[in-house]
Amino acid sequence: MLEVGGREVRISSPGRQVFPGLVKEDIARYYAAVADVMIEHLRDRPTALERWPNGVLEGNEGFYHKHLLRGMPSYAAATEVHFPSGRPGSMLCPTEPAVIVWAAQMNTITFHPWPCTAPQTDQPDELRLDFDPSPGTGFADAVRAAELARELLAGWGWPVGCKTSGGRGVHVFVPIEPRWGFVDVRHAAIAIGRELERREPSLVTTSWWKEGRGARVFVDFNQAAQDRTIASAYSIRARPQATVSMPVTWSQLPTVDPGEFTVRTVPQLIADGRGDPWDGLIIRPERRADLADALRLWDRDVAEGLPELPYPPDFPKMPGEPPRVQPSRAARQSAPRASPGTGRSRRSPGSDPDAIG
Numbered sequence: 001m002l003e004v005g006g007r008e009v010r011i012s013s014p015g016r017q018v019f020p021g022l023v024k025e026d027i028a029r030y031y032a033a034v035a036d037v038m039i040e041h042l043r044d045r046p047t048a049l050e051r052w053p054n055g056v057l058e059g060n061e062g063f064y065h066k067h068l069l070r071g072m073p074s075y076a077a078a079t080e081v082h083f084p085s086g087r088p089g090s091m092l093c094p095t096e097p098a099v100i101v102w103a104a105q106m107n108t109i110t111f112h113p114w115p116c117t118a119p120q121t122d123q124p125d126e127l128r129l130d131f132d133p134s135p136g137t138g139f140a141d142a143v144r145a146a147e148l149a150r151e152l153l154a155g156w157g158w159p160v161g162c163k164t165s166g167g168r169g170v171h172v173f174v175p176i177e178p179r180w181g182f183v184d185v186r187h188a189a190i191a192i193g194r195e196l197e198r199r200e201p202s203l204v205t206t207s208w209w210k211e212g213r214g215a216r217v218f219v220d221f222n223q224a225a226q227d228r229t230i231a232s233a234y235s236i237r238a239r240p241q242a243t244v245s246m247p248v249t250w251s252q253l254p255t256v257d258p259g260e261f262t263v264r265t266v267p268q269l270i271a272d273g274r275g276d277p278w279d280g281l282i283i284r285p286e287r288r289a290d291l292a293d294a295l296r297l298w299d300r301d302v303a304e305g306l307p308e309l310p311y312p313p314d315f316p317k318m319p320g321e322p323p324r325v326q327p328s329r330a331a332r333q334s335a336p337r338a339s340p341g342t343g344r345s346r347r348s349p350g351s352d353p354d355a356i357g
C-alpha cells in the first residue's frame with residue numbers, strides 16, 4: 001500500500017519489471033512523490049493513459065486508453081468529451097493525487113491530458129507547441145526554435161512556459177482564454193509555426209510530410225487538434241532511461257540535459273523545494289493569452305494563398321483540407337504515363353503499387 005493524499009492505494013505485483021532496473025513499485029513510488037505537484041497539471045482535464053502492461057522492455061508495446069477503466073475507485077472522477085468523429089465518450093478526469101498513483105497501479109507510464117478543463121471540454125484553455133527535432137537535429141536545435149517562439153509570443157504579451165519532452169524535443173505551453181474551438185487553436189498553432197519558419201527557414205519547418213522537413217525542427221501543429229495530446233509535466237516517458245517531461249524556466253532551458261530528468265532524480269528535485277516554474281504562469285495563470293494575434297496571422301496567410309494543412313490520418317476529412325498524400329507520391333500519380341509501345345516502361349504492369357491504372 002502507498003499513502004497518497006490521505007488515501008491508501010494498493011500496488012499489485014510490485015516487483016514486476018517495468019523498465020531496465022526499475023520495477024512497478026518504483027514507478028508507483030515515483031508518482032506518489034510527485035503527485036502533489038503533478039496534479040496541478042492534470043486537475044479537471046480529460047486524460048488519456050499510455051499503458052504498458054508488460055513493461056517498457058524490448059519487444060513490448062504500449063497503447064493509449066482513452067475511455068474509463070473498469071474498477072475505478074470512487075474518488076476517481078470522469079468527464080464527457082466529444083472525439084473528432086463526433087462520437088461522445090467519458091474520460092478519466094483527475095481531481096486528486098491518489099488518482100495518479102492508482103493509474104500507475106493500472107500500468108500507466110505517461111499521462112496525456114487534453115488542453116481543456118471540464119466541463120468546457122470543447123474549448124481549449126491551453127495552446128501547446130511541440131518542437132520535434134528531425135534527423136540531423138537535436139535538443140539544442142529544439143531549444144533555439146522554442147526560444148524563437150517565445151520571442152514572438154512575448155511580443156504579443158503572452159505568458160509562455162517551456163518543458164523538456166522527455167526526449168530530444170521541447171514543449172511550449174500558453175494559457176489562453178477558453179473562447180475558441182479546437183479548429184481555431186490549431187490554426188493559431190499553424191500560423192505561429194509558419195511565422196517561425198519565415199523568420200528562421202533553415203531551423204524551423206511546418207512540413208507535415210517527413211520528406212519535406214530536412215534537418216530542421218518540426219512544429220507539430222496537429223498536436224493542437226482535438227483529441228491530440230502532449231505528455232503532461234512530470235510524466236514518465238516510455239524510454240529505457242525512464243526519462244521525465246520536466247518543466248523548467250527559460251533561463252534553465254539552454255543549459256539542462258533532458259536525459260538527467262528521470263524517475264530516480266526528479267523526486268529529489270521536488271523534495272529540495274525547487275518549486276514548479278509554471279506556478280502562476282501556466283498553472284493558475286495571472287493572465288491568459290488572446291488568440292486574436294495568432295488568428296490574424298492565420299487570416300493573412302490564407303488571404304495570401306497559403307492553404308489548410310493535413311490533419312492526422314484517423315480524422316474525418318476536414319473543411320479546406322488538402323489531399324492526405326505525400327508530395328512525392330502525388331507527383332508520381334499526376335505524371336503523364338508513357339504512350340503504349342514507346343519501350344520506356346521499366347516495370348511490368350501492376351508491379352508498382354503506386355501506379356495508376
